[in-house]
Amino acid sequence: xxKYDLVVIGGGPAGMAAALKAKxxxxxxxxxxxxxxxLGGILEQCIHTGFGLHHFGEELSGPEYAYRFIKQVEExxxxxxxxxxxxxxxxxxxxxATNNTDGMLEIHATAIILAMGCRxxxxxxxxxxxxxASGIMTAGTAxxxxxxxxxxxxxxxxILGSGDIGLIMARRMTLEGAKVEMVCELMPYSGGLTRNxxxxxxDMGIPLKLSCTVIKTHGIERLEGVTIANVDENRRPIPxxxxxxxxxxxxxxxxxxxxxxxxxxxxxxxDPITNGAIxxxxxxxxxxxxxxxxxVLQVHDLVDYVTQESYTAGxxxxxxxxxxxxxxxxxYISVKPEGGVRYVVPQNINCDADCxxxxxxxxxxxxxxxxxxxxxGDKVLYSKKKPKLAPxxxxxxxxxxxxxxxxxxxEIVVKVEV
Amino acid sequence: xxxxxxxVACPLGCQLTVExxxxxxxxxxxxxxxxxxxxxxxxxxxxxxxxxxxxMKVNGGSLPVIPVKTSSPIPKGKMFDCMKVINSEVVxxxxxxxxxxxxxxxxxxxxxxxxxxM
Numbered sequence: 121x122x123k124y125d126l127v128v129i130g131g132g133p134a135g136m137a138a139a140l141k142a143k144x145x146x147x148x149x150x151x152x153x154x155x156x157x158x159l160g161g162i163l164e165q166c167i168h169t170g171f172g173l174h175h176f177g178e179e180l181s182g183p184e185y186a187y188r189f190i191k192q193v194e195e196x197x198x199x200x201x202x203x204x205x206x207x208x209x210x211x212x213x214x215x216x217a218t219n220n221t222d223g224m225l226e227i228h229a230t231a232i233i234l235a236m237g238c239r240x241x242x243x244x245x246x247x248x249x250x251x252x253a254s255g256i257m258t259a260g261t262a263x264x265x266x267x268x269x270x271x272x273x274x275x276x277x278x279i280l281g282s283g284d285i286g287l288i289m290a291r292r293m294t295l296e297g298a299k300v301e302m303v304c305e306l307m308p309y310s311g312g313l314t315r316n317x318x319x320x321x322x323d324m325g326i327p328l329k330l331s332c333t334v335i336k337t338h339g340i341e342r343l344e345g346v347t348i349a350n351v352d353e354n355r356r357p358i359p360x361x362x363x364x365x366x367x368x369x370x371x372x373x374x375x376x377x378x379x380x381x382x383x384x385x386x387x388x389x390x391d392p393i394t395n396g397a398i399x400x401x402x403x404x405x406x407x408x409x410x411x412x413x414x415x416v417l418q419v420h421d422l423v424d425y426v427t428q429e430s431y432t433a434g435x436x437x438x439x440x441x442x443x444x445x446x447x448x449x450x451x452y453i454s455v456k457p458e459g460g461v462r463y464v465v466p467q468n469i470n471c472d473a474d475c476x477x478x479x480x481x482x483x484x485x486x487x488x489x490x491x492x493x494x495x496x497g498d499k500v501l502y503s504k505k506k507p508k509l510a511p512x513x514x515x516x517x518x519x520x521x522x523x524x525x526x527x528x529x530x531e532i533v534v535k536v537e538v
Numbered sequence: 539x540x541x542x543x544x545x546v547a548c549p550l551g552c553q554l555t556v557e558x559x560x561x562x563x564x565x566x567x568x569x570x571x572x573x574x575x576x577x578x579x580x581x582x583x584x585x586x587x588x589x590x591x592x593x594m595k596v597n598g599g600s601l602p603v604i605p606v607k608t609s610s611p612i613p614k615g616k617m618f619d620c621m622k623v624i625n626s627e628v629v630x631x632x633x634x635x636x637x638x639x640x641x642x643x644x645x646x647x648x649x650x651x652x653x654x655x656m
Contacts, residue, residue: 167605167653168591181591183605183654187635267593270602295592295621314551318544319588323614507571508550 124149124199125441127215127229129206129382132161133423134414134430135235136189141434142233143196147441150198151227153217155205159193160186161237162260163423165267168288170315174424185423209386213409230444231409231437234383234397235430238415240285241375250337253344259285259373263292272296274369278346279303280334282310282317284421286373291320300324301365304332304348306355309486311375311512313421333357334370343368376419386410393463394418400452400468401477402436403429409444411437418465418480421514425480453496453530460484460536462511469532473524480516483509483536490536494519497529509536543582547574554579587611590620591653594639599631599656606639609649619644631656 125147128135131154139150158164163171166182173179176188193200204219215227240258255274263285265273275298279286282305290300303321308331310317321328329348335357336347345366349357378396380388389398389406396417397405403413413433414426452468464481479494487509494502494517502517509515519532545552550571556579557565567579581587589611593603612620620643629639633656640650 164654167593167607169589169607179589181605181607181653184635187654267603267605268601270593270595292592295590295617296625314544315546318546322544323588 121214122151122225122227123229124151124227125230126150126233126437127227127231128152128233128235129215130154130161130235130237130414130416131156131159131200131202132235132237132414133163133186133189133426134237134416134433135161135233136186136193137427137430138233138235138411138413138434138437139198140189140192140196141431142438142441143198143434145435145438147438151229152193152198152200153204153206153215154200154202157202159190159200159202165260165264166288167267168292171423174422175427182423206382209382209410229409230441231411233430233433233437234380234388234405234410234412234416235414235433236379236382236416238376238378238419240372241377243372246280246372246374248334248337251340253337253339253342255339255343255367255369256337257369257371259283259289259371262289262369262371266292266296272298274298274367276301276367277369277371278334278348278365278367279371279373281305281372281374282312282328283373283375284312284316286371287312287316287320289371289373290326291324294324294326298369300326301367302327302329302348304329304334306331306333306351309510313512335362337370338364343370346370376415378416378419380416383412383416388412391463391465391467393457394465396465398467399465400470401432401466401473402439402470403433403466404436404440409440411440418463421512425514429480451530453524453527453532455479455532455534457481458533458535460487460490460509460538461534464534469519469524471524471527471530473521476521477519477524478516479519479532479534480514481534482511482514484511486510487536487538490538492517493535493537494532495535496527496532499523499527499529501532541583543579545570545575545578547572547578556583558583586614588614588617590617592621592624594624594650595628596633596656597628597630599633601656604629604633604656605653606650607653608643608646609638609651612643612646612648616644616646620646620650624650 163182163186171185206217208216217225338345350361397412411433413430451471539558541556554569591607635655638649
C-alpha cells in the first residue's frame with residue numbers, strides 16, 4: 121500500500137492551496153489526486169477576469185489564477201496524479217482511487233484534505249415539465265463547450281437563474297454572436313454580483329426578469345422554446361402571466377451543491393444548510409484527520425476566499441500530522457446562526473484555539489443597514505452596522521482568540537438585526 | 539439628458555442618476571453614497587472601458603481553443619469589432635502564457651494576449 125502524510129482530493133484552487141500550505145508548514149510526503157487531465161479545476165474554463173483582486177492585488181482570468189498555483193506546485197516535491205478518480209475513503213484514512221496506469225490504488229494517509237469542489241444544480245432538481253429535448257444544459261456545461269471545446273451550443277438563448285455563471289455566460293454567448301433573449305430569476309433579487317449584472321447584462325442589453333421562472337419547455341428533438349411566467353411572493357406561477365419565448369437553448373444557473381458523496385460515505389457529519397462538512401476553525405471535519413476546504417465545504421463567491429480557507433485547512437492538517445501521537449479531542453464551542461443569518465462556517469471552535477478565528481456567513485435576505493452581532497451569552501464579541509447585506513455576498517467577522525479563551529458559555533451566536 | 543446607472547465601485551450598487559449636457563459632459567451625479575460613485579459615473583459617461591476576454595482558435599494544440607484577453611481595458615464600443623478580428627485568426631501551438639497573439643487590435647493600442655499556455 122502507498123503511504124503519504126497527506127492526500128489531497130481535488131487539484132483545483134482549493135486542493136493546490138491546501139497542499140502548498142501544508143508543504144510550507146513542513147509536511148513531507150504530499151499527494152494530490154485530480155479527476156481531470158490537468159490541475160486547475162473549474163478555473164480553467166472561467167476565462168473572464170475578476171479573480172485574484174484580494175489575493176494577488178490584481179485582476180486575473182481564471183486560467184491565469186490557476187497557472188500561478190500550478191507553477192508553485194511544480195516547484196515543490198508535491199506529487200500529483202491526474203486522470204485519477206477517488207472512489208472511496210475507508211476507515212483508517214485509506215483512500216481508494218483508480219486510473220488507467222496504476223489501476224486500483226489504496227493509499228494510506230495520515231491526513232486527508234477534501235477539496236472536490238461543487239456541482240451545478242441540474243434540470244432534474246427543478247421539475248420543469250417538458251421532454252428531454254437537446255439544448256437544455258447548465259451554464260457551466262455551456263461554458264465548457266464554448267471556452268474549452270471551442271463550439272457554440274446554441275444561437276437563441278434563455279437563461280434561468282441569475283447566478284454569476286449564468287450572467288457571465290449571457291455576455292460570453294452574446295460576444296460570440298448568439299442572441300440571449302433574457303435572464304429569468306425566480307427571486308425578487310439577483311443572486312449574482314452587481315458588477316456582473318451591469319457588465320454582463322446591462323452592457324449587452326439583456327433584460328433581467330425578476331420574480332419570473334420557466335414553467336414549461338417545448339420541443340421533442342431540439343428545444344424550440346420555453347413558457348415563462350411571473351411568480352407570486354410564495355414563488356408560485358401567477359396564472360395569466362404565461363408567455364412563450366422562442367429559443368433553442370435553455371441554460372440553468374440555479375445554484376451550486378458541494379460534491380460530498382465521498383464525504384458522506386466516509387461518515388463525516390454534514391451541515392444540512394451548507395451541504396458541506398461540519399468543521400472546526402482548522403477545517404477539520406467530524407472524522408479526525410479529515411479536513412475540508414473550498415467549494416466542497418461551502419460555496420464561495422470569490423476564489424480568493426477559497427485560497428484563504430484552503431491555507432487554513434493546509435495549516436490545520438500540518439498541525440494534525442505533526443502532533444498526531446499526542447492528539448487529543450478538545451472541547452468545542454459551537455457557532456450558531458440566528459435571525460437573518462443562514463449559516464456560519466466553521467460550525468465549531470476549539471476552546472483552546474490559539475489564533476483569531478474568521479467566521480464566514482451568509483444572510484437569508486437583502487438587508488439595508490443591518491447590524492451584525494456576535495455574542496456569547498451576555499457578552500458581545502462583535503457588533504457593526506453594514507449598509508447592505510445580501511445572500512449573494514459572503515460576509516465574515518473575526519473573533520479574537522483572547523475572547524474565545526475567556527468565554528464561560530460554550531456557544532457563540534452570529535446574528536443580523538435590522 | 540438624464541441617465542440612470544448602477545455603480546459597481548463596491549458591492550453596495552448605488553443607483554446613480556447622471557445629468558448630461560449637450561456634449562455628453564456630466565453636469566451632476568446623484569444617488570451615490572461616496573466619492574467613488576461620482577468618479578464611476580464620470581468614467582462611464584465619458585469613456586467607458588472594459589476588459590475583453592474570449593478564446594482564439596489554435597492549430598496543433600492539446601485543445602481547439604486558447605483563452606485570451608486584452609492587455610488592458612478597451613473602449614466598450616469596440617468590443618464587437620475586436621471579437622470579429624479575434625475570431626478571424628488562428629494561432630499555432632506552442633503558445634506561452636502572456637504571449638502577444640494580436641498586437642494593437644482595431645487601433646486601440648491594446649494587444650490580445652494568451653491567458654494560458656498550450
